[in-house]
Amino acid sequence: MIASIARWLDSRTRAAKFARSIMNHVFPDHWSFMLGEIALYAFVILVITGTFMALFFDGSSADVVYHGSYAPLVGVHMSSAYQSVLHLSFDVPAGLVIRQMHHWAADIFLGAIAAHLLRIYFTAAYRKPRELNWMIGLTLLLLAIANGFLGYSICDDLLSGAGLRIGYSILLSVPVIGPWLTFLAFGGTIPVSATIPRLFAMHIFLFPALIATLIGAHLALIWRQMHTNYPGKGRNDRVIVGSRLWPSYTLKSIGLFLFVFAVVAALGSFVQIDPVWIYGPFKADAILPGAQPDWYLGWIEGAMRLFPSVNTHFGKWLIPEVFFPGFLFPAVVFILLYAFPFIDKLISLDFRAHNVLRMPWEQPFNTALGCAVLAFLSVLFVAGGDDVIAVAAGAPLAWMRELLRYLAFAAPLLTGVVAYAICETIRRRRSRAIPAQPAEPFERSEVNVEMR
Amino acid sequence: MSENGLHRERPDLDQATERKIRTTAWFATGVMLSWNLGKRVAFALFPSLCAQQSEKQVAASNPSQLANSDRPSSSRASDLNLTLAHETHLLRRRRWGTFLVGCSFAASIAGFLLFFTAYWTGGSNQMLGGGLALFLSGWAAAFIFWAHLLTAHKEAVEPREDMQPPARDREEFEQAFCDGSRELQRRGLLKLITATGLGFVALTVVSLFRSLGFNPNNALYTTVWKRGQRLMTEDGKTIRADTLEPGSTVIVFPEESLGSEKAQTVLVRVDPSQLQLPDSRHDWAPQGNLAYSRVCTHAGCAVGLYLRTAHMLMCPCHQSTFDVLRGAQPTGGPAARPLPQLPLYVDSDGNLRAAGGFSTPPGPGFWGMPS
Incomplete structure (x- = not known):
């Protein structure tokens, strides 16, 4: 039955060869x-x-x-x-x-x-x-x-x-x-x-x-x-x-x-x-x-609440206060994300192609940067619900907001430094624990030279 | 289990209880049927389950028989033990896997029956979704157990295609493209046609945008408020200068546009001696009646809260506050511009009327907003 359907299809599409190669495709576990x-x-x-x-x-x-x-x-x-x-x-x-x-x-x-x-x-x-x-x-x-x-x-x-x-x-x-x-x-x-x-x-x-x-x-x-x-x-x-x-x-x-x-x-x-x-x-x-908005917009909502009330003028034209946290900030985040593969090339000076991943502790700076951005976004996310938190905690809202503003700067710094330290420690431990490692990176880099 | 029968036996049952009983009975019948069916299907699919008992006996009573089947008889004793352990492991894994797949499949059928029964007997959303979830998760578990326990797992290693393509490919492509282009005589003309065509397409698209109400014109600058409009509540009642007690508020609209969002205005009455309005607005608040646009200048929410003792209007969206006594200047939160004020006067009948439009365009800021 299946064989006859397959024959019917194959004699019209010649898909068997292609389908066979598809079945062999390998996916990591x-x-x-x-x-x-x-x-x-x-x-x-x-x-x-x-x-x-x-x-x-x-x-x-x-x-x-x-x-x-x-x-x-x-x-x-x-x-x-x-x-x-x-x-x-x-x-x-x-x-x-x-x-x-x-x-x-x-x-x-x-x-x-x-x-x-x-x-x-x-x-x-x-x-x-x-x-x-x-x-x-x-x-x-x-x-x-x-x-x-x-x-x-x-x-x-x-x-x-x-x-x-x-x-x-x-x-x-x-x-x-x-x-x-x-x-x-x-x-x-x-x-x-x-x-x-x-x-x-x-x-x-x-x-x-x-x-x-x-x-x-x-x-x-x-x-x-x-x-x-x-x-x-x-x-x-x-x-x-x-x-x-x-x-x-x-x-x-x-x-x-x-x-x-x-x-x-x-x-x-x-x-x-x-x-x-x-x-x-x-x-x-x-x-x-x-x-509150759905969770994926919480960071923008938080930014809108924490951003100071400034009226910016460009000549006689107005740039309203919501533009900076509501539009410019997400736009900058996404532009930096789009550019990141190229920014990374400048950080690591590595222009080769790679198929083997780089573990977080092998790139302490990137990991620290990522953690810092995550911490920043988390503070904003919390700020997106600050009125609810203020009521629940019985704290004045203005005071909460001031605290969150400081946190928005302090938390990323702290998280970044801690993440960097942890990555460095892991990296040192691993390089000490496995002294016989050089064989493989060497082989890898050899491949890379060829691919470049 | 007919409805009539139930009524005769238990006339005191209300409809909901009756439905519960019916649902439970249907479900129980379904589970029993599906258990039987599931067992049969599982046995048909995996005959090893039926043979479980006998195989175990064989393996226990005569270990050499199993091993002999695929090992040469000349193997050493230790080798034989190793093979045997491996075989037993595989056998156990297969049985265990078959059992789990069978159970998952049975759970899936039970879930389906729950959904089906709930749907046709008007069961609750929880039963509907719970049945669906059980059905799908049972099915999912069957696939996952199968993949992990009943598939001979071999790690596959495949070479990748070289990521740096041979330069020859590109050269051939360029060659083919150039050869093709050479067949085009008068290439300049083609470019001209293409460019003009694309230009016209762009113009067409822009023209169609016009049908979408693309041009704001004056819509952002004006509201229905103009001199002489009476202030009215949403249900059409006029407001006199002494209608409000000091310290209270009411939402008002222009008489020509009740319920309009853009023109919605909050009327606050305060003690006139407390007012600190700028000199240019000294006659805008007769007998302490102040009217401000109710659309927040920050992000356009309705400024719905009035903090009476502080004389502040507050927007519940981002908690901006505006000082009612000082022309609704922003005093806290993210808003940077005051709420536009509506000048008022009292007509000969004692009713409040607008003396003009808002002091500035109402609502959130935009590029061309006059400051």
Whole structure:
């Protein structure tokens, strides 16, 4: 049966030879290579659950009166978009589970991408020949952040309404082209009926298409260049060590996909996320105190809170205060990240191609830098919820904010120094413990000379 | 288990309990069926499970038989023991793996049944999602156990393609490209056509942007507020100069645009003797009635909180505070610009009216905002 199907296909596509070479492809076994895979599978889950939701969502801000089965909101005026979210959550069988799964999958998608990025950074996997894939990955992160924001914004509830206003203000603050950009994205000064349909189209069409395309390019490049290997016995730049695609890796990977799916399903059914019916519909003159964005935007929110209130003028033109923490700061972070493979070449003066990873303790400066940036972002992340923390701790908010401002400078310094010291210690211990090491690096460098 | 039967036996059961009983019964039946089915499928897939007992006996009673099957009989005794240990290890691993895969598969079927039952009997979201999670995780575990315990694991080592490609490839490409270009006569013309075409495409795209409401024009600068507009609450009540007690606030809109976000204004009444408005605004607050734009100048949230004793308006999004007595100048938090003030006057009927538009454009800052 299978043989005859295979024969039928092969006589039309001549794919057998190609398929055979695919089955032999080798994938490394280290757990950290699963992070990117988790992100990929989270995206698949997002597409599946998102398609289901798109069949029920009505991306329109037309005013309607609610008559569904959620009693507290019956008779309340709301947008058609918000009403369709309530309908999906309360009146469609399994609708709420699917919607919560979608939101959880988005958070896991972003989390897996971030963890994957850290793994790549701390093991220097971005080095030649993989600079291009590093940049594609960063673009994917950017698109994922933007699409996550769009996704929870189109529910048109009171919480996302505040987020939408902040996003609008940030885009509006961009020098020179800000107002045009804002009107292009939002369709006018919000709230305006054009906003929700526009964000909806971007969320389900434009951004997913871009993400899917770039994931394809990302995987194609990984396939072409093959994965890196952690250093170890028998590892060098000229070979790849691991398990073959068929059968071992296929089974494990399908298992991982199903496992990610299972975790998302469990979270979606047992852990409440984004309960829009509690927030209520968006209303121009209402506001929800203690509002926070989804976790992946927490660092920008924190930066906006800690940044001093300065009004900058450029001649007679205004640069509003939100521009610096809300737009310039993330832009600089991403530009530095995009440039990092090339910055690293200047730090390490190593222009060769590498297939064996550099462990964190073999690059103390990079590790310290990474840890410092992480510490900085963590302080900002905490600052993103400083009002809630201040209330919980009973401390005055202004005092908390001042402390966090000092911490934003002190924590990275301290973390960086400690990380550097730890890396140096490990490096010295290892070089003392394994004096017979030179044989392999020598062999490696020999290969590198050839490859250059 | 028909509904009628249940009613006759237990008329006191309410619908929810009845549904619970029905769901449980369906689920229990399903689990039993699936356990049977799972066992059968597992045995069919892995006959070694059935043979477990007999194989163990054989291995215990006659060790040499197993080893003899694939080792030459001339092996030394120690060698034989080693082989035997290895074989037993493999056998145990295979049995253990088969058992785990079977269990996972059974769990997966149970999860599926839970989901299926919950869906068709209108069960809770927790049962739906829990069933789905159990179904998927059981399935996942089956694959992972299979990969780790029932796959002969060999570390594969493959050579990589040389990362520095041979220069010949590129040279051939350049050659082919140049050969092709030479076939194009009048290359300059082609460049011209391409460039013009692309230019027109760009212009078309820009034109289409115009349909998206691309040009802000005056929208950012103006609101509906103008001289003579009465202040009204959202439900259309007019406000008199003495409607508010000192220390209280109300949200007001221009009478022509009730509920408008951009024009939303907070009316605060304070003791006029406390006012510290700039001289140019001395007549903007009749009898201590102050009107400020309610859209935060920082990030556009509604400035929803009033700290009465401190005379501060506060934005709940980033906790910016504005001093009501001094023209809503920012006093704390990230906002850098004051809330625009709306000049007021009292008409002949005693109602509050706007004496003009906001002092500056309301809302978050932008490049062309006058300061």
